[in-house]
Amino acid sequence: MSTSTRLPSILLVGCGKMGGAMLDGWLACGLPPSAVIDRHRDTLPAPHVLVPSLGDLPASFQPDVIVLAVKPQKADAVLETLARRFARATLLSVMAGRSIASLSRVYSQAATDTAPVFIRAMPNTPSTLGAGMTGLYASPDATPEQKQHCDSLMRAVGQTVWVDTEQQIDAVTGISGSGPAYVFLLAELLEKAGVEQGLPQATARTLARATLYGAGQMLHSLPTDAAELRRNVTSPGGTTAEALGVLMASDAWPASTSQAVAAAVRRAGELAG
Numbered sequence: 675m676s677t678s679t680r681l682p683s684i685l686l687v688g689c690g691k692m693g694g695a696m697l698d699g700w701l702a703c704g705l706p707p708s709a710v711i712d713r714h715r716d717t718l719p720a721p722h723v724l725v726p727s728l729g730d731l732p733a734s735f736q737p738d739v740i741v742l743a744v745k746p747q748k749a750d751a752v753l754e755t756l757a758r759r760f761a762r763a764t765l766l767s768v769m770a771g772r773s774i775a776s777l778s779r780v781y782s783q784a785a786t787d788t789a790p791v792f793i794r795a796m797p798n799t800p801s802t803l804g805a806g807m808t809g810l811y812a813s814p815d816a817t818p819e820q821k822q823h824c825d826s827l828m829r830a831v832g833q834t835v836w837v838d839t840e841q842q843i844d845a846v847t848g849i850s851g852s853g854p855a856y857v858f859l860l861a862e863l864l865e866k867a868g869v870e871q872g873l874p875q876a877t878a879r880t881l882a883r884a885t886l887y888g889a890g891q892m893l894h895s896l897p898t899d900a901a902e903l904r905r906n907v908t909s910p911g912g913t914t915a916e917a918l919g920v921l922m923a924s925d926a927w928p929a930s931t932s933q934a935v936a937a938a939v940r941r942a943g944e945l946a947g
């Protein structure tokens with residue numbers, strides 16, 4: 675997905691699976707001169723700058739937005755060095771769980787006279803193909819321009835929704851942040867079941883992947899409720915009804931999906947810091 679809005683310049687701290695997925699999308703959308711800090715990233719096209727640590731950044735570099743994409747447990751060391759270099763900054767955190775209160779506390783304790791503004795985003799890895807889904811929450815002191823900068827970054831790699839409370843970002847994490855993993859697990863399990871039913875592995879793999887792709891395309895393109903799309907596949911007395919009788923038993927998918935999402939949300943709360 676491209677965007678006609680000019681993207682802000684960024685300093686991306688952490689370019690692993692999620693940071694890298696977003697960066698791929700931003701580079702494809704004409705990111706203005708920006709910088710990335712990650713020892714494990716090999717290359718970055720000019721005019722962007724790749725450095726192993728903050729101390730290696732050109733002294734004059736001043737990004738519009740600092741994107742935090744390290745593991746939540748690594749955030750404190752990163753924030754302490756950032757606070758000493760960027761007293762006033764817009765920081766977009768994609769870290770699961772870490773609360774704005776905890777991030778602000780670390781920032782303000784690391785240096786005097788800081789005034790950071792934190793915005794939280796919970797993206798997902800389909801961002802690498804421009805098919806991401808990101809939930810955003812801004813601290814009350816964020817300006818419309820700061821929110822617009824962050825929204826345009828995330829819209830450059832997919833869709834965005836803003837939520838009203840910070841707690842809702844944890845729910846977003848349980849649904850769409852972690853959600854691609856649930857779908858990939860379904861692909862694995864369908865492939866395995868196909869092999870159990872006598873199909874060659876490559877055939878089972880193609881069937882599983884193409885089915886998830888086709889069903890995903892229908893969900894994406896049609897306004898129809900998912901329940902109606904499901905009913906359209908389900909002939910009375912037919913094969914799907916038999917399968918759904920197993921999957922829709924109250925102790926099967928309805929229970930396990932709620933429990934799985936609740937477990938993810940609970941873990942996000944534990945990472946708040």
Ligand SMILES: NC(=O)C1=CN([C@@H]2O[C@H](COP(=O)(O)OP(=O)(O)OC[C@H]3O[C@@H](n4cnc5c(N)ncnc54)[C@H](O)[C@@H]3O)[C@@H](O)[C@H]2O)C=CC1
Pocket residue numbers: 687688689690691692693694711712713714743744745746748751752768769770796797798799851852
């Ligand atoms: N992987 C996913 O699907 C999603 C991840 N997130 C969040 O994104 C963040 C990163 O997760 P992943 O990309 O999966 O982890 P990752 O381990 O793939 O990436 C983290 C990167 O941070 C780098 N790093 C570590 N310390 C650093 C430092 N001091 N300065 C600069 N770079 C440093 C590492 O070299 C690594 O490349 C996490 O906070 C996670 O909660 C959010 C949404 C989805």
Ligand SMILES: O=C(O)[C@@H]1CCC=N1
Pocket residue numbers: 770847851852
């Ligand atoms: O597993 C995690 O903690 C991160 C956040 C959402 C997806 N991956």
